Amino acid sequence: MPRTAAATPRLATLLGPAFVAAVAYVDPGNVAANLTAGARYGYLLLWVLVAANAMAILVQYLSAKLGVVTGRSLPELLGERLRTPSRRAFWMQAEVMAVATDVAEVIGGAIALHLLFGLPLFVGGLITGVVSMVILSVHSRRGQRTFEFVVVSLLAIITVGFLCGLLFTGIAPGDAAAGLVPRFQGTDTVLLAASMLGATVMPHAIYLHSALSRGRHGKVEPGPRLDRVMRATRWDVAGGLFVAGSVNIGMLLLAASALRDTPGTDTIEGAHAAISDALGPAVAMVFAIGLLASGLASTAVGSAAGAEIMAGLLHIRVRPFIRRVVVMIPALILLAVGVDPTFALVLSQVVLSMCIPFAVIPLVRMTADARVMGDRRNAPIVTAAAWLTAGLIIVLNVALVWLTVTGAA
DSSP, X not given: OOOOTTTSOOGGGGOOHHHHHHGGGGSHHHHHHHHHHHHHHTTTTHHHHHHHHHHHHHHHHHHHHHHHHHSSOHHXXXXXXXXXXXXXXXXXXXXXXXXXXXXXXXXXXXXHHXXXXXXXXXXXHHHHHHHHHHHHHHHXXXXXXXXXXXXXXXXXXXXXXXXXXXXXXXXXXXXXXXXXXXXXXXXXXXXXXXXXXXXXXXXXXXXXXXXXXHXXXXXXXXXXHHHHHHHHHHHHHHHHHHHHHHHHHHHHHHHHXXXXXXXXXXXXXXXXXXXXXXHOHHHHHHHHHHHHHHHHHXXXXXXXXXXXXXXXXXXXXXXXXXXXXXXXXHHHHHHHTTOOHHHHHHHHHHHHHHHHHHHHHHHHXXXXXXXXXXXXXXXXXXXXXHHHHHHHHHHHHHHHHHHHHHTOO
């Protein structure tokens, strides 16, 4: 009997979930950290982004594999295994993470609208929240494939917006190569490195990716189809994280080559002004458009992650519109009272850093457990690499929290 297209889908048609998760890796928090690192220290911390992207590829692949093999998301599996008090406590920290994620992303969108149109930050944040509701409605009304198309389109805009400046500046190849050698220059570079890593491995992306893979493929039984889906998943994760990694590295290269030692580049608004002065207003406008796409896409993805976390841990599904309104309130309050947006971004990254272990540790344990994964459990070398990755992430994020709280940097 001939194989049908439905029975043997083309590899390209299986791609998509990782590109949605990759949006979390190019959110406004990443923009602030990468531009600051490049403007202050040139190519010194380039190695951090390369290492962080390698870690992200491993972690996101494990999340996707968990969803495909078990037919469950990470929040669902945790919800099934935790007792009620532990499950509710786990949800509370995850909900704090979701709010912190939304703060960074709504503020990023607000800053972009302020740069493009001069809108007050509060109005820009409100518009960002409303547009993200429209994007989320695509998921509920048109399904995951259409949602993936919309988010990946925004990812394309982000890529162009943040990388186009490289066409108008010269990169020093020798200095860039030297930046691949791990080293620091004082406490401030340790803080920046921890911030860059913390902004790369985002906990909500770990929760969501397992759900996206489950939603796209369902539970795939052992056999040729599982082999094909896992092969597609590896390509999906490699492709999505390659794009996100290229954008992050490109931002640091842009700042190192065009903004080095320029005053005011420790804020997104200052970096935008410096880009305009160094490369022209057209490049600065494209950068602001990329920032707007980053805020819109990442806040929609963050809201989808929050909904999945609530459904998995509390067994409650809330309409996206209601959840979107409730979760964006803290960000709007911060904008309304005039809190410095850069400070709010830094604070949100600290909160996210504290939540990373709650996502990474259960992920590594479950994907290494034969009772959960069957013969698709991690190979010993993969488990060792995953625990090493988890340990490095946790140690650097503890350093980030400590240095931020004590003001040692």
